[in-house]
Ligand SMILES: Cc1ncc(COP(=O)(O)OP(=O)(O)O)c(N)n1
Ligand SMILES: Cc1ncsc1CCOP(=O)(O)O
C-alpha cells in the first residue's frame with residue numbers, strides 16, 4: 001500500500017502543525033493514518049500529542065464472547081480485509097477468567113504488532129499496564145478520565161460519549177478520541193443507552209468538538225456511510241465482522257468508495 005503526504009494546513013476541521021508526518025493512504029482516503037497535533041483557540045484548549053497515530057477508519061472491537069470462529073483467526077482475517085485499529089473487549093457472562101483473558105490478549109496484541117495496528121484495551125487498567133498496550137478505552141461508568149490520563153500520559157485514551165456535554169468534558173480532560181453511540185440498535189451490548197443516531201455526531205461537530213470521533217453500535221455495511229457523513233472519522237464494529245461467515249470479506253466490504261473517509265464538503269455539518 002503506498003502513502004502520500006499532505007502539505008501543511010488543515011485536515012478536515014483540524015489545524016495540523018506537524019504536517020510532514022500526516023499521510024493519507026493512496027488516493028482513496030479511507031486508511032487515513034494520522035500523526036497530528038491540533039488546536040482550537042475558540043475553546044481555549046489545545047492538545048499537543050502529535051506523535052500518536054490514531055487510525056480510526058475501521059476500528060474492530062472483540063472478545064472471545066463475540067466470535068463465530070477463534071478470535072485470533074477473526075482478527076487476522078479482519079486486518080487482512082482492512083481493519084485499521086483494534087480493541088480487546090473481553091466482557092460479559094461468558095468472558096474468560098483473568099489468566100486466560102490475559103493470554104488471549106497477548107496473542108491478539110502480537111497479531112496487531114505484526115500488522116502495525118494499535119492494540120487498545122477496553123476498561124482494564126491493569127491489563128493495559130501489564131501488556132504495555134497502545135491505549136485504553138473507557139466509558140462514562142469506568143475509571144475517571146482525569147486519572148486514566150495521568151496514569152497513561154503517552155497512551156491513546158478513548159472515551160465513550162453520548163451527548164455534546166460528555167464529549168466536551170472528555171475533550172477538555174484530554175481524550176484522544178471519542179466513541180459515540182449507539183448509532184443504531186444492537187444486541188451486542190445489553191446495557192446500552194438509547195439509540196442516538198448519527199445526528200449526535202453532527203451536533204458534536206456543530207458545537208466545536210474537533211477531536212477524532214468513531215461511531216459505534218449496530219453499524220453495518222448499509223448504514224456506515226451515514227455515520228461518516230455526519231462527521232465521524234471512522235466506524236467501530238463488533239458483530240458485523242465477528243459474526244460473519246467470512247470476516248475478511250466483511251471487513252473488506254466496509255472499505256468501499258461509499259464508506260471511505262469523506263472530505264469536509266461531503267459532511268452533513
Ligand atoms: C470505540 C468504543 N466506543 C464506545 C465503547 C463503549 O464503552 P463503554 O461505554 O465503557 O462500554 P463497554 O464497552 O465497556 O461495555 C467502546 N468500548 N469502544
Ligand atoms: C461496545 C458498544 N458500545 C456501544 S454499542 C456497543 C456494541 C457494538 O457492537 P455491534 O457493532 O455488534 O453493534
Ligand SMILES: [Mg+2]
Pocket residue numbers: 122123137138139142
Ligand atoms: Mg467500559
